[in-house]
Amino acid sequence: xxxxxxxxxxxxxxxxxxxxxxxxxxxxxxxxxxxxxxxxxxxxxxxxxxxxxxxxxxxxxxxxxxxxxxxxxxxxxxxxxxxxxxxxxxxxxxxxxxxxxxxxxxxxxxxxxxxxxxxxxxxxxxxxxxxxxxxxxxxxxxxxxxxxxxxxxxxxxxxxxxxxxxxxxxxxxxxxxxxxxxxxxxxxxxxxxxxxxx
Amino acid sequence: xxxxxxxxxxxxxxxxxxxxxxxxxxxxxxxxxxxxxxxxxxxxxxxxxxxxxxxxxxxxxxxxxxxxxxxxxxxxxxxxxxxxxxxxxxxxxxxxxxxx
Amino acid sequence: xxxxxxxxxxxxxxxxxxxxxxxxxxxxxxxxxxxxxxxxxxxxxxxxxxxxxxxxxxxxxxxxxxxxxxxxxxxxxxxxxxxxxxxxxxxxxxxxxxxxxxxxxxxxxxxxxxxxxxxxxxxxxxxxxxxxxxxxxxxxxxxxxxxxxxxxxxxxxxxxxxxxxxxxxxxxxxxxxxxxxxxxxxxxxxxxxxxxxxxxxxxxxxxxxxxxxxxxxxxxxxxxxxxxxxxxxxxxxxxxxxxxxxxxxxxxxxxxxxxxxxxxxxxxxxxxxxxxxxxxxxxxxxxxxxxxxxxxxxxxxxxxxxxxxxxxxxxxxxxxxxxxxxxxxxxxxxxxxxxxxxxxxxxxxxxxxxxxxxxxxxxxxxxxxxxxxxxxxxxxxxxxxxxxxxxxxxxxxxxxxxxxxxxxxxxxxxxxxxxxxxxxxxxxxxxxxxxxxxxxxxxxxxxxxxxxxxxxxxxxxxxxxxxxxxxxxxxxxxxxxxxxxxxxxxxxxxxxxxxxxxxxxxxxxxxxxxxxxxxxxxxxxxxxxxxxxxxxxxxxxxxxxxxxxxxxxxxxxxxxxxxxxxxxxxxxxxxxxxxxxxxxxxxxxxxxxxxxxxxxxxxxxxxxxxxxxxxxxxxxxxxxxxxxxxxxxxxxxxxxxxxxxxxxxxxxxxxxxxxxxxxxxxxxxxxxxxxxxxxxxxxxx
Numbered sequence: 001x002x003x004x005x006x007x008x009x010x011x012x013x014x015x016x017x018x019x020x021x022x023x024x025x026x027x028x029x030x031x032x033x034x035x036x037x038x039x040x041x042x043x044x045x046x047x048x049x050x051x052x053x054x055x056x057x058x059x060x061x062x063x064x065x066x067x068x069x070x071x072x073x074x075x076x077x078x079x080x081x082x083x084x085x086x087x088x089x090x091x092x093x094x095x096x097x098x099x100x101x102x103x104x105x106x107x108x109x110x111x112x113x114x115x116x117x118x119x120x121x122x123x124x125x126x127x128x129x130x131x132x133x134x135x136x137x138x139x140x141x142x143x144x145x146x147x148x149x150x151x152x153x154x155x156x157x158x159x160x161x162x163x164x165x166x167x168x169x170x171x172x173x174x175x176x177x178x179x180x181x182x183x184x185x186x187x188x189x190x191x192x193x194x195x196x197x198x
Numbered sequence: 199x200x201x202x203x204x205x206x207x208x209x210x211x212x213x214x215x216x217x218x219x220x221x222x223x224x225x226x227x228x229x230x231x232x233x234x235x236x237x238x239x240x241x242x243x244x245x246x247x248x249x250x251x252x253x254x255x256x257x258x259x260x261x262x263x264x265x266x267x268x269x270x271x272x273x274x275x276x277x278x279x280x281x282x283x284x285x286x287x288x289x290x291x292x293x294x295x296x297x298x
Numbered sequence: 299x300x301x302x303x304x305x306x307x308x309x310x311x312x313x314x315x316x317x318x319x320x321x322x323x324x325x326x327x328x329x330x331x332x333x334x335x336x337x338x339x340x341x342x343x344x345x346x347x348x349x350x351x352x353x354x355x356x357x358x359x360x361x362x363x364x365x366x367x368x369x370x371x372x373x374x375x376x377x378x379x380x381x382x383x384x385x386x387x388x389x390x391x392x393x394x395x396x397x398x399x400x401x402x403x404x405x406x407x408x409x410x411x412x413x414x415x416x417x418x419x420x421x422x423x424x425x426x427x428x429x430x431x432x433x434x435x436x437x438x439x440x441x442x443x444x445x446x447x448x449x450x451x452x453x454x455x456x457x458x459x460x461x462x463x464x465x466x467x468x469x470x471x472x473x474x475x476x477x478x479x480x481x482x483x484x485x486x487x488x489x490x491x492x493x494x495x496x497x498x499x500x501x502x503x504x505x506x507x508x509x510x511x512x513x514x515x516x517x518x519x520x521x522x523x524x525x526x527x528x529x530x531x532x533x534x535x536x537x538x539x540x541x542x543x544x545x546x547x548x549x550x551x552x553x554x555x556x557x558x559x560x561x562x563x564x565x566x567x568x569x570x571x572x573x574x575x576x577x578x579x580x581x582x583x584x585x586x587x588x589x590x591x592x593x594x595x596x597x598x599x600x601x602x603x604x605x606x607x608x609x610x611x612x613x614x615x616x617x618x619x620x621x622x623x624x625x626x627x628x629x630x631x632x633x634x635x636x637x638x639x640x641x642x643x644x645x646x647x648x649x650x651x652x653x654x655x656x657x658x659x660x661x662x663x664x665x666x667x668x669x670x671x672x673x674x675x676x677x678x679x680x681x682x683x684x685x686x687x688x689x690x691x692x693x694x695x696x697x698x699x700x701x702x703x704x705x706x707x708x709x710x711x712x713x714x715x716x717x718x719x720x721x722x723x724x725x726x727x728x729x730x731x732x733x734x735x736x737x738x739x740x741x742x743x744x745x746x747x748x749x750x751x752x753x754x755x756x757x758x759x760x761x762x763x764x765x766x767x768x769x770x771x772x773x774x775x776x777x778x779x780x781x782x783x784x785x786x787x788x789x790x791x792x793x794x795x796x797x798x799x800x801x802x803x804x805x806x807x808x809x810x811x812x813x814x815x816x817x818x819x820x821x822x823x824x825x826x827x828x829x830x831x832x833x834x835x836x837x838x839x840x841x842x843x844x845x846x847x848x849x850x851x852x853x854x855x856x857x858x859x860x861x862x863x864x865x866x867x868x869x870x871x872x873x874x875x876x877x878x879x880x881x882x883x884x885x886x887x888x889x890x891x892x893x894x895x896x897x898x899x900x901x902x903x904x905x906x907x908x909x910x911x912x913x914x915x916x917x918x919x920x921x922x923x924x925x926x927x928x929x930x931x932x933x934x935x936x937x938x939x940x941x942x943x944x945x946x947x948x949x950x951x952x953x954x955x956x957x958x959x960x961x962x963x964x965x966x967x968x969x970x971x972x973x974x975x976x977x978x979x980x981x982x983x
Binding site: 001002005009012013016017019020021022023025028029032035036039042043045046047048050051054055058059062063066067070071073074089090092093096097100101104105131132136137140141145148149152155156158159160162163164165166167169 | 200204205206207208210211212214215216217218219221222223225227228230231232234235238241242245246248249252253254257258260261262264265266267268269270271272273275276277278279280282283288
Binding site for chain 1: 971974982
């Protein structure tokens with residue numbers, strides 16, 4: 001058990017370092033996937049299969065894919081080696097990293113460490129009622145936590161609308177939004193719009 | 199059994215890496231990914247506590263965090279696309295209009 | 299009624315000041331002279347019908363106008379005190395003032411600032427009368443400052459002349475130095491006695507009564523009373539032009555002649571003497587102060603007389619003469635002869651005003667020529683002026699029976715016989731020599747102006763105007779002045795002749811068979827302190843009349859000093875006359891033959907005192923101010939601090955601005971750092 005933990009923990013950390021240190025965002029995305037999967041495995045060690053599955057499906061499967069889509073859409077290449085105006089941050093990062101780490105470790109020392117005994121996976125009385133099972137989570141979600149659930153669905157709706165609006169490239173939209181532009185620029189926009197529609 | 203503190207320590211490490219990543223990275227999309235990393239670390243903490251305290255609240259919370267992260271990623275990337283259209287660059291240092 | 303004596307001229311000043319421009323010369327002159335006439339009428343009425351009938355020893359009338367300051371223990375009112383001392387002053391101030399106002403209507407005829415002149419002149423009368431009638435030191439100071447202000451305004455009346463403006467400033471500033479002493483003295487008086495009033499108020503005895511209770515301070519010691527006396531005297535040296543603050547008076551001749559006559563001969567300059575005599579109760583308790591007063595008076599007298607001998611401007615001679623005569627008055631105060639000092643103030647007002655107005659008449663007739671070297675033989679052109687000035691001349695020289703003779707003789711005799719201060723005999727000698735010099739320079743003035751060959755115009759075809767005074771002598775002959783000018787001269791001449799008869803001492807009156815005390819002295823005695831009584835000596839010669847001072851002391855009859863023998867007094871009278879005649883003779887001999895005689899340069903340049911003051915005091919202060927106070931303190935330090943604070947904030951802001959880089963990553967780093975600090979705090983706990 002511990003080996004599993006250590007293995008996936010190491011994997012997660014390495015992948016995380018990969019995320020932050022790569023120049024090409026695509027490689028960072030791959031690192032992110034690695035981290036996500038490792039964390040999903042860690043969820044499994046914590047007896048939370050549902051969450052693990054959701055993590056992989058939603059996070060690694062949708063969000064990262066979205067990232068990749070955008071990267072491809074914008075045709076992002078490796079970072080140009082322009083001079084970094086904020087070079088000092090590079091040197092600042094390591095100390096800050098270590099400082100934060102040290103502090104959290106200090107805080108963590110006082111947390112108790114004996115876990116309660118895990119109920120048997122196949123208990124005779126309640127076969128699928130253990131903590132972390134789909135049934136349990138489902139029950140709680142639709143009884144105790146139904147309000148956050150509904151709120152989240154509204155939130156997702158708003159996100160959809162917002163994303164669509166923001167990313168839309170509509171010439172008519174552009175013209176309406178800039179009424180004070182000189183006629184020449186408006187004419188040019190019309191041409192472009194006409195060209196795009198064509 | 200694995201002590202809770204280990205999970206917390208790991209979570210802390212991942213979180214710190216994410217934060218430092220935000221600072222280091224110049225590409226805005228990569229910065230976003232680091233933010234996702236941070237969220238992930240917190241998820242790990244939540245689930246660990248849920249397991250060790252015997253409460254589903256943690257896992258439910260993770261569920262919701264996941265949903266929110268997805269929504270946020272969508273909207274954030276849309277904004278990035280807009281930004282890119284205006285500036286032709288994804289270097290976050292270019293967006294320095296707040297400079298005095 | 300008393301307040302109207304002071305307020306009538308104020309009303310005149312306001313009317314002339316506000317509306318004078320539209321009223322025209324006649325009306326302005328009428329208002330001005332009329333207001334002073336009202337004041338004079340009221341003064342005479344108050345004096346003769348209200349004051350005189352009161353029994354001796356109770357001759358004081360007080361009138362409360364309004365309470366000015368009443369704070370804690372301190373009280374100063376606009377309240378008036380009419381007693382023998384202020385009564386005498388009020389009479390001659392308003393009387394001579396009226397005559398001078400009338401004269402000025404003639405003198406200033408045609409001047410565009412006519413109304414302004416009379417507004418200032420009336421304002422001056424208001425201030426002077428307030429000074430004289432005040433019943434406390436603070437109100438007196440109001441009048442004191444006020445006359446200084448009017449002096450400034452009037453000296454600088456010819457606003458387009460540089461020298462007039464300079465002289466006005468000099469007068470005011472020099473006075474200010476003296477005023478500083480006055481103020482400290484006043485504060486000291488309040489601190490020591492709790493009151494600055496000359497009358498008892500609200501249960502607190504007057505300043506003078508309290509001073510009289512104190513013991514006499516030792517000679518050479520610097521007690522409270524000596525301090526107060528000396529400080530007040532500093533103020534008096536400024537106002538009354540004694541050493542070291544006399545330097546403004548000769549320069550003040552840049553003002554119109556009526557101003558010189560009224561302010562710088564008859565009234566303002568005598569304010570210092572008034573102060574000392576009013577506070578005589580304090581002075582007699584301090585032999586140190588008395589000695590200082592006497593010495594300064596004597597030294598000033600002889601010093602100014604020597605300078606006056608060598609001046610060529612007719613008004614300057616009279617100015618130095620005024621300084622010298624004021625020295626006599628202070629000498630009298632210093633030796634304890636306060637009544638003699640006031641007597642001389644009065645007679646001096648008569649004959650000095652006369653001399654000044656006469657000189658104004660001469661100047662007017664000579665078409666603004668003031669240099670005596672260009673006069674001569676004016677006797678036949680200006681007979682009235684000549685006759686009246688001759689009266690003044692004889693008075694100032696001390697020829698019997700003119701007024702000056704009695705007053706000057708009194709002072710000299712008292713100086714010789716004094717017991718109040720040491721070195722009385724030496725002081726007398728100084729006084730006698732000064733009398734000689736006085737006679738010499740006055741004779742010189744008369745001779746150069748009225749006798750001899752005519753030195754004006756005839757041979758000076760090529761001469762243009764000289765400085766501000768030059769006149770074209772050959773364009774018209776000198777002429778006599780109009781009646782508005784010579785009538786006051788005539789009145790003053792009569793007063794110069796007869797004014798002394800109120801103060802004839804018994805030693806002399808007994809020669810003609812009249813056995814009466816010195817009326818003037820007798821009248822004034824209750825109002826002034828007495829040296830012997832102050833020293834606790836018993837009084838002599840009871841006459842059955844017991845006099846009570848405002849000081850609370852009483853003495854009977856003739857002062858203790860006068861147990862002298864009449865013979866000595868008569869001897870000294872003879873000596874005075876001899877000295878006077880000697881002086882006149884000397885002057886006559888020297889100057890009839892050669893009127894324009896070169897005088898020693900040292901004297902002509904007034905001992906270079908002005909230059910010394912310039913170099914020792916004024917220039918260092920000016921240079922110090924410019925180089926240190928202005929360039930260093932003001933520009934660098936004060937401006938530097940103010941600008942520096944602003945600069946500090948600007949650079950602080952500039953530094954803080956660097957935080958706003960606009961880079962999101964930097965902000966994130968800062969947030970992280972902050973979070974680390976906060977977490978660290980909790981982690982350590």
